[in-house]
Amino acid sequence: MKAHLTRRYLFSASHRLHSAEMSPEENLATYGKCNNPHGHGHNYALEVTVSGQVDPSTGMVCNLVDLDQTVDREVLSRYNLENLNTLQEFAQTVPTTENLCIEIFEILQRTFPYAHLERVRMEETMMNSFEYQGGGDGTAQRRITS
């Protein structure tokens, strides 16, 4: 029997949305307040969904301890209380939550071998959420939830 398991994590980080390919005016028009050169922060909620057959001997899709340890080590310790723009992966890429979602999906796909990674979902605020399921052209599906 296949089941999907979702675990929710919280972290906080700052960022500034600014594209080197755009003029200052275009940046301001595109990103508005998010273009403030000093940056700003969010409390992000991260939902990681994995799937697999429920192991009859444990009743589990995977051991939650393994998932928590991987997410702590590979994601939370990297991003929590950091300025995203200072990190190598966002040196050339704008740290929108779309791109953050894709980055986290790819990190977990490389580092979590114990179940199938179905989806990464992120809430930037209570009003915005983003989901990435991999396999596409690297474009996150943006869903405005209000």
Added chain:
Amino acid sequence: MVYLTRKAEFSASHYYHNPDFTPEENARLFGKCNNPNGHGHNYTLEVTVKGEVDPRSGFVVDLKQLKEVMHREVLDAMDHRFLNKEVPEFFTQIPTTENLAIAVWQRLQPKLKNASLHRVRIYETPDLFVDFYGEE
């Protein structure tokens, strides 16, 4: 096709233990959840059914009937119970949230008359939930 979700809450206790494993293996694998005296959760159950909207009633399903089935088949059996000792499915299976979602599906599915069961979601805590979409 329209999807309708009904939510319910129940509280129950459980512990994780596999009699085929040694005490040490059980303790290592299940950690604090292996305490035989059990521990409890406030579970949130979300049952999603799907179907076409009936042109006469405007309903996918009669919510009152869905609520009654959920109460009779799930909440009456599991609310304020020790799952390992009082719910037959868990005399032989470990009452993880995965197995709980499967058990709830198996209880509801044969009892739903006009609606097609799409998903059973169970939150064990606000930061952990399991979805079951039927046998795959």
